[in-house]
Amino acid sequence: MISQMLVILCKDLRLLSRDRGALFFTIIFPIIIAVLFGMVFGGMSKPGPLDVVVVVAEDGPLARAFAAAITTDSALKVQSALTKDEAITIVRRGKAAAAIILPDGFDARAETLFTGGAMPVELIGDPSRAAELGLLEGKLMELGFRQFMLAVGDSDRLGRQTKSLTAMMASDLGMSEQQRAGILKLLAGAEEIAMARKADAAKQGIDEKQVDAGAGSMSGFRPVRIRTELLAHNKSYPPSTYAVTFPQGVVWGLAGCVMAFVTTLATERAQGTLTRLRAAPLSMHLILFSKGLACVVSSLVMQTLLLVMAWFVFGVRPINLPMLALAMLAISISFTALAMMIAALFPSGGGAEGTGRALILVFAIIGGGSIPLVFMPAALRSISTISPFRWAIAAIEGPLWRGGSLADQFSAIGSVLIVGAVCAVISIGGMAKWRRGS
């Protein structure tokens, strides 16, 4: 039985290798897609609200105010997280482009704005959205300036800052007495100004923060010190855009494999070779299993070739190779089930070629095959959950570059297998008709 299975498997692979059209769509086309998208998305930016997650590590009025400024900014779509780990998980799952962490000691550092300090911000970004991180850094700097201008306009804070600077100057032994006296006189003047402004504002009932919030720019001054980090398993290895687009190439390779399989099955029916196989001492189950095995093998070969190319040509190194291999196997099996379903639902040659191809194309596109999911409108992103290709991309991204917990990665692979199981169940009804010979 196994030898018969291998005979059919070898025959199908031989036929595939001789079909230039199928070979192109199975091997060459996915490589072109992966390379092309790698080049395109390497320099792509995206206008519109940016998904971020904010964490205030240590509660304080300044940290709260900065977090509120981020939350109310129309260019950002903000969700909150309690801990840094929680925020990283959200980014790792692709639910946000970056995590903005306001670390411990934020308020203390923010109080040193007038003495050369800066508000510390940690930015942990999704490597697949590196282009958007630049925009986010600019946005944080803008918000930082606004916070600084509010601080300048806040008499209490200005007073505190001046006192602090005065104390610092008094202890500086490296300064001549004349210099120190001049600066202390200047600071005393500043403190007087702050107190006078506070008294005036109180008298006139004006919110002094509003007066100064829109003050002019301060060239060269950076009120926010951003430490940006791309979320990758290994910090010394930021993945190339090809790592990010590799799953897209795989999607198109899978589409090619599925279509090649569906077409050969439909052709076997139309040309009578399936009848001939059924007349041989083989069960229908064995025939379908053997053909399915050919689809699994060709899909694995395609994915391996793409991986080898990504590895040696583009320097992509998977962070968890065994898990990636498992994901590739699960994807191959599930997409074979998808192919079986299409073959069962559209058994005629025309149906398989036309409707089947259209279905695969739509699934591939909405599943992130042509436009990455992050660039899709929210509604289309929701619809994409019906596409097996979306789950395939998620299953590959984890072990390839995104990382995440083993539970996350197994969950993505599990989703792929569930999709495959659903397809297999649907295909059973159709295939039963074939077995009955009707």
Next chain:
Amino acid sequence: MLILRDLRKSFGNIKAVDGVSLRVERAEVVGLLGPNGAGKSTTVAMATGLVRPDSGTVELEGHGDPMRSSVRRQIGLAPQELALYEGLTAAETLIFFARLYGCAIQHDAINRALDEVGLAPRGHDRVGAFSGGMKRRLNLAVALIHRPRVLVLDEPTAGIDPQSRAHVRGIIRARAASGCAVLLTTHDMEEAEKVCDRIAVMDHGLICAQGTVSQLVCAHKAVDGTNAKGLEDVLLNLTGRSLRE
């Protein structure tokens, strides 16, 4: 050797075969004739284990029901369609099917099989480049490659030139002479007369008449008193002259 007993098969409301009984002995060629839609192909499908009958039995004497895959090893089928893989060469096609039937592959055997159907010089050419006649001969070679005891041929000479037709007929007779039981369907009366030892005429899912060509012609003359000169007249008188769908 091949025994069909009271076979019945319906597809929905359509009775495709309605009680067919037929026996094909060793070294005998039996022709199944009848208009389109008479039930010949369904009978062939049941005889080869491709379709399960609603009732009745099929038996390969000494082996059992061809629905069992081990029994199908004894049957060679040449379907009406040219059931070949255009991407394989003729030799690869024969090797593939021989392996499916569990035969040990020897290149001499493949060459002999190709030679038998006149394709030895083209053995390494892809089937897609073959003419209709060559494909038809290869279709037959595939049915013969595992040396079956029963040969079921569904219109084995449809659409080919007289030379190829004569060659195919020669092969069928030679296989019968070597002890093979052959059941063939055809619309070619000349072929039936030349190749078949016995004829069964089918219509509306039933066998209307069976016997040797001379028996059928004589019997028909005696019953109808008509001037039946050959098998075609017998067939037309039995099944009518009105066009079928």
